[in-house]
Amino acid sequence: MGNLLLFASTLVVALWLQYVIRKTNRLSKKSLDSYLSRENKANHVRRVDISHLDYLKIDPNELPASDHDDPSLKSYRDTIENLSKKEILNLTGISNTDLKLQYGVANLPKLSECDNNYIILVRTLQKWGERLYSMNYPSEAITVLEYAVRCKTDAKKTYRLLAKIYQEQNQEEKIQDLIQALSNVRIQNKNQFILELKELK
Secondary structure, three states: OHHHHHHHHHHHHHHHHHHHHHHHHHHHHHHHHHHHHHHHHHOOOOOOOOOOOOOOOOOHHHOOOOOOOOHHHHHHHHHHHHHOOOOOOOOOOOOHHHHHHHHOHHHHHHHHHHHHHHHHHHHHHHHHHHHHHHOOOHHHHHHHHHHHHHOOOOOHHHHHHHHHHHHHOOOHHHHHHHHHHHOOOOOOOHHHHHHHHHOOO
């Protein structure tokens, strides 16, 4: 009797697993087919005018001029100076397929370059702010990090460090400005992150 029950249980589990695997395979195939269909459509979209897009204009004069004889600070400042002469777009969270569908396949290389410039921008501003803070230049760190926020950075480190400095400078009320800025930012787990910042107020 025990062997019969064991066999029946094993059979039920095997049948259930088979059902789950088949269902997963069907869903995977459906997702793949949908993706391939969108890709095929995207690869036939003609170039459209992208001159009207929201390109970022970087003004190095709004950032600290001094490098305090520190090679890292000089490097960050020079990188931003370099980027100020290039086209920059924040395309965070937008897939290549969506870019091709919206702006045409021929524009993808340029859009990718503009997006890469943005990634370099926000990473450099984050490192610059961190370095200034570690060297005990909180006011200059704030200037750099706030500039990154105005560029709609999606780097959570930037918001966390800025909130930390606000706390240390007894400017907790400015954390609300960070929370407000996040409403226009594409960032993962935004609601959870906003709750994290609210706890610092």
